[in-house]
Amino acid sequence: MNPQSDRKMTMKRILIVSGTHGNEINPVWAVEQFGKIHNYIDNDIEFKYTIGNPLACEKGLRYIDQDLNRSFDLNKNSNFGNYETKRANFLVNQFGDNGNYPCNIAIDLHTTTANMGTSIVMYGRRSKDFCLAALLQNKFGLPIYLHENDMQQTGFLVEAWPCGLVIEIGPVAQNFYDPMIIKRFLIILSSLRAEIRNLEKNITKLPEKLTVYLHKGSIDYPREKNGNIKGLIHPERINRDWQTIKRGDPLFLDINGKTISYEGEEKISPVFIGEASYKEKNIAMSLAKKEIIFSTIEWIEDFFVT
Amino acid sequence: MNPQSDRKMTMKRILIVSGTHGNEINPVWAVEQFGKIHNYIDNDIEFKYTIGNPLACEKGLRYIDQDLNRSFDLNKNSNFGNYETKRANFLVNQFGDNGNYPCNIAIDLHTTTANMGTSIVMYGRRSKDFCLAALLQNKFGLPIYLHENDMQQTGFLVEAWPCGLVIEIGPVAQNFYDPMIIKRFLIILSSLRAEIRNLEKNITKLPEKLTVYLHKGSIDYPREKNGNIKGLIHPERINRDWQTIKRGDPLFLDINGKTISYEGEEKISPVFIGEASYKEKNIAMSLAKKEIIFSTIEWIEDFFVT
Numbered sequence: 184m185n186p187q188s189d190r191k192m193t194m195k196r197i198l199i200v201s202g203t204h205g206n207e208i209n210p211v212w213a214v215e216q217f218g219k220i221h222n223y224i225d226n227d228i229e230f231k232y233t234i235g236n237p238l239a240c241e242k243g244l245r246y247i248d249q250d251l252n253r254s255f256d257l258n259k260n261s262n263f264g265n266y267e268t269k270r271a272n273f274l275v276n277q278f279g280d281n282g283n284y285p286c287n288i289a290i291d292l293h294t295t296t297a298n299m300g301t302s303i304v305m306y307g308r309r310s311k312d313f314c315l316a317a318l319l320q321n322k323f324g325l326p327i328y329l330h331e332n333d334m335q336q337t338g339f340l341v342e343a344w345p346c347g348l349v350i351e352i353g354p355v356a357q358n359f360y361d362p363m364i365i366k367r368f369l370i371i372l373s374s375l376r377a378e379i380r381n382l383e384k385n386i387t388k389l390p391e392k393l394t395v396y397l398h399k400g401s402i403d404y405p406r407e408k409n410g411n412i413k414g415l416i417h418p419e420r421i422n423r424d425w426q427t428i429k430r431g432d433p434l435f436l437d438i439n440g441k442t443i444s445y446e447g448e449e450k451i452s453p454v455f456i457g458e459a460s461y462k463e464k465n466i467a468m469s470l471a472k473k474e475i476i477f478s479t480i481e482w483i484e485d486f487f488v489t
Numbered sequence: 490m491n492p493q494s495d496r497k498m499t500m501k502r503i504l505i506v507s508g509t510h511g512n513e514i515n516p517v518w519a520v521e522q523f524g525k526i527h528n529y530i531d532n533d534i535e536f537k538y539t540i541g542n543p544l545a546c547e548k549g550l551r552y553i554d555q556d557l558n559r560s561f562d563l564n565k566n567s568n569f570g571n572y573e574t575k576r577a578n579f580l581v582n583q584f585g586d587n588g589n590y591p592c593n594i595a596i597d598l599h600t601t602t603a604n605m606g607t608s609i610v611m612y613g614r615r616s617k618d619f620c621l622a623a624l625l626q627n628k629f630g631l632p633i634y635l636h637e638n639d640m641q642q643t644g645f646l647v648e649a650w651p652c653g654l655v656i657e658i659g660p661v662a663q664n665f666y667d668p669m670i671i672k673r674f675l676i677i678l679s680s681l682r683a684e685i686r687n688l689e690k691n692i693t694k695l696p697e698k699l700t701v702y703l704h705k706g707s708i709d710y711p712r713e714k715n716g717n718i719k720g721l722i723h724p725e726r727i728n729r730d731w732q733t734i735k736r737g738d739p740l741f742l743d744i745n746g747k748t749i750s751y752e753g754e755e756k757i758s759p760v761f762i763g764e765a766s767y768k769e770k771n772i773a774m775s776l777a778k779k780e781i782i783f784s785t786i787e788w789i790e791d792f793f794v795t
Binding site: 212216219243356359363412415416417421436458459460462463 | 518521522525549602660661662663664665666667668669671718721722723724727742744745763764765766768769
């Protein structure tokens with residue numbers, strides 16, 4: 184095989200991961216349904232489907248030993264014995280760039296209890312990711328959450344692939360099947376497939392620019408000294424993900440009815456507001472700053488470079 | 490102490506239980522907030538507040554070993570070593586009719602991921618429960634779910650007290666604080682207090698009748714032979730709790746897009762549609778039949794009999 188044909192062969196294999204968190208069940212259903220409609224090899228694109236965390240799915244838990252979607256710092260990882268570390272290694276050995284069935288795009292499907300709508304999460308500023316994200320945003324106007332420079336939150340699954348996005352849809356309760364949420368995943372999967380085919384056929388035109396929400400950090404609930412939460416997300420803040428706030432806007436309401444306000448100087452957009460599984464991470468919401476990024480032709484060119 | 494004063498002393502002690510399921514966190518917050526406003530001894534009524542399942546609350550899980558709210562068959566129970574059995578015994582020893590701090594009303598606060606609104610759940614047809622439920626329905630028009638004659642589902646907490654209701658509010662995700670849900674619990678707690686004070690003052694008038702939804706059974710998801718769910722709640726059914734359905738109305742949608750319909754002869758109202766924690770109980774929804782029950786003066790008279 185010459186390098187050129189090898190490149191093409193690798194390029195078109197897409198890994199679709201659901202159930203990376205075992206209590207996010209709608210993506211698992213959506214992928215099973217998508218797989219029934221779209222054969223594994225569909226024209227120029229080959230799909231690989233996998234359940235990220237099958238044991239956690241079986242038990243209806245987010246994870247067994249640790250969050251799988253923070254377990255892909257494979258070199259840093261010292262917890263070699265635990266289930267998710269083993270599982271992360273297995274997935275990379277199977278489907279990673281040098282794995283048994285090398286995929287060079289990974290799409291990881293998640294749900295949130297927060298009122299985020301359908302959104303795209305990117306980790307860092309990789310050209311290939313920008314290319315796919317720009318095409319999806321152009322089609323649907325989806326918000327893009329660009330996660331970078333947070334030492335507290337590392338080891339995300341898609342970072343272990345040369346190109347990868349998270350699709351995050353909410354609000355939906357954990358372990359609750361919602362046909363509307365499933366439908367939204369199916370639309371995204373079909374569109375991704377269509378956009379990648381257009382890229383292959385060289386008929387893609389990138390939008391001039393894209394809007395991203397740049398991750399600036401996260402804030403915790405107000406807590407007692409013993410760690411108990413002593414303030415709720417304020418009623419004016421709950422369910423208002425992506426909405427820009429300014430100094431003085433309410434964030435929390437404590438048990439005595441006192442409002443705790445945002446004291447930062449810059450305007451910012453809270454996301455993952457009240458996400459149920461982030462309490463243990465000491466995150467009440469994350470804060471993101473709107474930024475415009477202009478497209479470059481390299482995004483498309485890089486997309487074809489392995 | 491003469492029997493009369495002893496009766497009065499017992500009558501007015503109300504146990505408010507939250508966190509019977511450890512991942513239903515809004516009632517815990519509501520009760521803490523209610524307790525700050527309403528002192529433990531408030532005119533003629535004494536409140537006792539307790540967390541049903543503190544260890545499960547700490548871990549954000551529904552339960553540790555088994556569902557606490559199915560663990561109050563204290564005589565039948567054979568799992569003496571497990572956490573919830575011990576906890577059920579402790580709660581009855583502390584707050585039961587013959588306990589250290591005898592309460593003769595128990596109000597157990599729950600949330601559901603189903604779109605039930607604010608509702609009252611009664612177990613069996615006890616006069617005292619009817620009395621309280623009728624007063625709340627009269628005030629707010631709340632639906633009453635009357636659970637009886639289900640051998641699969643027994644040992645509910647409030648059954649271990651001479652009078653007791655469950656207040657069930659949804660939809661809300663597990664482990665997600667929602668200030669609107671908390672507000673609804675606070676309204677119910679305040680109203681219960683007001684209604685019980687009116688009963689004490691003998692200024693209560695019962696409504697002529699009340700509407701209950703009588704539990705007729707539960708149905709499971711369609712499943713593969715290996716137990717995997719192979720059909721979702723149908724989009725026309727999801728979030729439509731309490732709505733009456735007839736033969737031929739859709740119930741489930743299987744992965745191939747085939748609709749599975751309701752085949753029963755009688756009109757029925759599904760409730761707890763898609764409740765996340767009931768999948769493990771093989772319940773996709775419960776079915777209830779609307780029934781009118783006429784009030785009797787005995788409901789009030791019995792309310793004062795210990």
